[in-house]
Amino acid sequence: GKATNVRFPSYFPVAGSQWVRISADISDGLGADNAVTAAVNVSPKLPVLIVDGALAASATGDYPGSAYLSIAMQPVDPSLDPTALVMPHVIPVTQIDSTALDDYPVVVLNDVPRLPTQTVQRLLEYARRGNGVWIILGPRTQENFLRDVLAKTPLLPATVAAPITPASPVGIDVKDPQNAAVRLISAAERNAFVGTTVRKFWAVTPSSPNLRTRSCPTAAPCP
Numbered sequence: 001g002k003a004t005n006v007r008f009p010s011y012f013p014v015a016g017s018q019w020v021r022i023s024a025d026i027s028d029g030l031g032a033d034n035a036v037t038a039a040v041n042v043s044p045k046l047p048v049l050i051v052d053g054a055l056a057a058s059a060t061g062d063y064p065g066s067a068y069l070s071i072a073m074q075p076v077d078p079s080l081d082p083t084a085l086v087m088p089h090v091i092p093v094t095q096i097d098s099t100a101l102d103d104y105p106v107v108v109l110n111d112v113p114r115l116p117t118q119t120v121q122r123l124l125e126y127a128r129r130g131n132g133v134w135i136i137l138g139p140r141t142q143e144n145f146l147r148d149v150l151a152k153t154p155l156l157p158a159t160v161a162a163p164i165t166p167a168s169p170v171g172i173d174v175k176d177p178q179n180a181a182v183r184l185i186s187a188a189e190r191n192a193f194v195g196t197t198v199r200k201f202w203a204v205t206p207s208s209p210n211l212r213t214r215s216c217p218t219a220a221p222c223p
Contacts, residue, residue, distance in 0.1 A: 008022060012040075012042045015042045016041070016042060017040075017041055017042075018040050018041075019038065019039050019040065020038050020040060021036070021038075023035035045085060045086075046085055046086045046087065047104045047105065048087065048088045048089070048106045048107075048108060049088075049103075049104040049107045049108065050063075050066050050069060050070065050088050050089065050090045050108045050110055051091060051096050051107065051109050051112055052091065052111070053065060053093055053111035053113055053140040053141070054092050054093070055092055055093065055094050057092065062090075063090045063092070065111055066090045066110050069088070070088045070090060074087065074088055089104070093113070093115070096115070096119060097116075097119055101123070104131075106131065106132040106133075106134065107126065107132070107134070108134045108136065109135045110138070111138030111140045112135075112140070112141065113141060114141075114142045114149070115149070120153060120155065123155060127154075135150070135156065137160070139163075139200075141202075143160065143162055143163075146160040157207045157208055158206045158207050159204075159205045159207060160202055160203070160204050160205075161203040161204075163200050163201065163203075164200065164201055164202075165199065166199070166200075169197035171193075171196065171197055171198070172197075172198060174186045174193060
């Protein structure tokens with residue numbers, strides 16, 4: 001008599017075209033809807049597009065603002081370790097409209113100042129097709145872009161206040177250490193956030209009780 005979501009994690013040992021089938025072991029008046037089969041294409045690599053907030057690459061041809069993010073995704077040179085899964089590709093924000101987003105299952109907006117409304121709509125349609133959009137706020141990000149553009153779309157179901165600067169640096173308190181996004185780096189025996197302090201942060205308040213923030217500074221306001 002109720003509806004619920006059930007997760008069925010599955011592992012495919014080889015890449016290529018695969019299929020999955022889930023069936024319910026029940027007997028009712030309509031057996032045809034007791035099973036579902038889906039075809040999936042398993043990629044050998046995970047291309048990730050990182051859109052850096054810079055207007056162009058630095059004099060050395062790189063993007064310092066996305067350096068650590070790229071290293072976290074691909075800590076080993078793929079020429080040395082061909083088994084590397086994540087393949088990050090960094091572009092400046094000025095190239096997002098000329099880039100084929102569907103070539104990447106995930107797009108990361110890394111400290112992007114703002115985007116035109118039509119670009120945001122394109123990202124929304126991209127996300128609705130089942131792709132991932134990760135928005136990282138930073139010093140370049142413009143508050144009015146978040147409030148007047150992004151927050152009016154499902155891409156940012158939250159209200160964002162101006163960045164807060166605590167009177168003194170504060171630590172990071174991970175509210176859900178078992179969440180897949182932080183589990184590998186926040187485990188008790190190897191918590192990468194230990195000793196880390198925050199000097200400035202964005203205050204984000206989810207617009208729905210079903211949404212919540214994943215971490216926040218300790219001894220500071222946190223929704």
